[in-house]
Amino acid sequence: MPNWHPRNTSRARILRCEATPAERTLWEHLSCSQQGAKFSRQMPVGRYYADFLCRELKLVIELDGHSHDVAPERDAVREKWIWTEGYTVLRFTNAEVHENIEGVVTAIRLKIEEMRSQ
Numbered sequence: 001m002p003n004w005h006p007r008n009t010s011r012a013r014i015l016r017c018e019a020t021p022a023e024r025t026l027w028e029h030l031s032c033s034q035q036g037a038k039f040s041r042q043m044p045v046g047r048y049y050a051d052f053l054c055r056e057l058k059l060v061i062e063l064d065g066h067s068h069d070v071a072p073e074r075d076a077v078r079e080k081w082i083w084t085e086g087y088t089v090l091r092f093t094n095a096e097v098h099e100n101i102e103g104v105v106t107a108i109r110l111k112i113e114e115m116r117s118q
Helices: 009-017 021-033 066-070 072-084 094-099 101-117
Strands: 040-045 048-054 059-064 088-093
Touching (some): 021 048, 021 059, 021 094, 021 101, 048 072, 059 101, 072 088, 088 094, 094 101
Parallel strands (some): 059 088
Antiparallel strands (some): 040 048, 048 059
């Protein structure tokens, strides 16, 4: 019988309510499957939380702000675990979202198209 662990949905709900401006901006472009894939915000992936997750494609999108600058080694451990579970991770900075949202959205859309064509 597989191990089942309940998701911490209350923590995910808190993270969604406390979304950064960059997360809110990107969500405007990812919600309602606008890029050809359904994304959810602040979804548990193991013991971690993905900023944005497409379960179908196992695609994680992470936005890096100040907290990522403080502990980059923590991000490396987290990302390695996510990769070993078969997820693809796209990482953008908050500055990229604010200064070049069209470029970020294009990169995401191209990755989705690439993953669907495999």
